[in-house]
Amino acid sequence: KQEVTQIPAALSVPEGENLVLNCSFTDSAIYNLQWFRQDPGKGLTSLLLIQSSQREQTSGRLNASLDKSSGRSTLYIAASQPGDSATYLCAVFGTSYGKLTFGQGTILTVHP
Amino acid sequence: DGGITQSPKYLFRKEGQNVTLSCEQNLNHDAMYWYRQDPGQGLRLIYYSQIVNDFQKGDIAEGYSVSREKKESFPLTVTSAQKNPTAFYLCASLPTANSYEQYFGPGTRLTVT
Numbered sequence: 001k002q003e004v005t006q007i008p009a010a011l012s013v014p015e016g017e018n019l020v021l022n023c024s025f026t027d028s029a030i031y032n033l034q035w036f037r038q039d040p041g042k043g044l045t046s047l048l049l050i051q052s053s054q055r056e057q058t059s060g061r062l063n064a065s066l067d068k069s070s071g072r073s074t075l076y077i078a079a080s081q082p083g084d085s086a087t088y089l090c091a092v093f094g095t096s097y098g099k100l101t102f103g104q105g106t107i108l109t110v111h112p
Numbered sequence: 113d114g115g116i117t118q119s120p121k122y123l124f125r126k127e128g129q130n131v132t133l134s135c136e137q138n139l140n141h142d143a144m145y146w147y148r149q150d151p152g153q154g155l156r157l158i159y160y161s162q163i164v165n166d167f168q169k170g171d172i173a174e175g176y177s178v179s180r181e182k183k184e185s186f187p188l189t190v191t192s193a194q195k196n197p198t199a200f201y202l203c204a205s206l207p208t209a210n211s212y213e214q215y216f217g218p219g220t221r222l223t224v225t
Contacts, residue, residue: 102147102155104153104154105153
């Protein structure tokens with residue numbers, strides 16, 4: 001059974017800091033890994049999707065890496081802003097199960 | 113505009129009543145999913161459907177039912193058998209080829225009293 005773990009559970013940083021969110025998964029048989037953002041009471045917004053054959057993806061200040069062999073992904077946020085405050089979720093789409101498995105999320109607070 | 117719609121945004125019901133949550137997509141995606149999210153927790157899979165007229169139980173299917181009569185629609189019924197139905201419900205769809213990138217609707221918050 002696929003299990004996804006995110007560390008830390010919560011993170012509070014001052015504006016301008018670079019930060020790293022971590023995600024680990026137990027079964028490396030995946031099609032892809034997605035990072036999502038969720039604002040309170042809202043649905044999920046896809047930030048980055050990394051295919052299993054890729055090592056990283058970048059979008060603006062965000063960079064996500066994938067090391068499938070070790071079952072790890074990181075989301076790097078450069079020059080954080082208060083508007084980045086949200087819950088960040090990672091999820092893997094497994095070849096064995098045909099579905100997404102989510103981590104518990106990291107609650108990020110960026111204070112001015 | 114292509115996307116996934118869920119209605120209503122907020123839903124209130126009395127205990128013992130069945131309630132149906134709507135999910136529609138115009139992305140021409142084959143697969144559709146229902147998730148439940150409780151405060152401070154990740155998403156848990158309730159049911160999913162990879163093709164019309166077929167669906168599979170997810171990790172927490174007890175007390176829920178679904179149908180998939182049309183490609184665009186995947187309604188979820190929360191029955192009176194669901195012990196703790198108050199939660200945030202999210203619907204998603206997925207093209208079953210190429211990227212396997214999942215797209216999410218805005219969610220429905222169900223409160224049962």
